[in-house]
Amino acid sequence: MEEAVQKSLRKQCKCHGVSGSCNIKTCWRALPDLHRIGQRLQRRYRNAIEVSMRRVGARWQMAPATTAMGRFSHEDLIYNAKSPDYCVRDQSFGSLGTVGRQCNASSTSHDGCKSMCCGRPYNTFTVERIERCQCKYVWCCYVKCKTCKRWEDVHECT
Known part of the structure; x- marks a missing residue:
């Protein structure tokens, strides 16, 4: 989340001076609205890549679970287990389902x-x-x- 916020910062500037002149310019980094940050995170979540651990020589390494996925970068969200279906009650995952909600x-x-x-x-x-x-x-x-x-x-x- 912090990385998504940092990457969303935008430079904003304001000029100060007589009659709209720009004698002094003050700039700062500002956050976009939270909705844009949420959209960015949701897009990354939808495109998350499933990974599994593979032995490469003496070391273990993460790799995409399917070869069709190609490689992933530090920008990608990755996961190693599918999330439970929170719509269905499943006590083993602690999911209460939606009945009664x-x-x-x-x-x-x-x-x-x-x-x-x-x-x-x-x-x-x-x-x-x-x-x-x-x-x-x-x-x-x-x-x-x-x-x-x-x-x-x-x-x-x-």
Whole structure:
């Protein structure tokens, strides 16, 4: 992550002077927005190369698991074991799966039901929420609230 941030730094400059002249120029290295750094890391993650250990003479060396991959560089992300399917419960990997996970039915982002439930269906049910409401400051020195009931739709992966 640190390397991705370092490589994303860009030089920015500002001129100081009378009527827009550039008598003094101040420059610094600035970060792009976090979204661009995340995109760079995600691209590297999608193109990660699986490696295995191979004996070369008396030494062990990492090499691409398939010869079709070619060589890899220090820029590439590499891995030596496939990740578990986090959509499916697998206690040996500590994956709880998606069953029972709450999601946002109206979102198309990462918190949306399509993503959170791995494309599988979800149930919607209504729950009663009890919360403090109509709070008022009472002289001196406390806040008095009423208790209100509110019905809310909850979406849960099946």
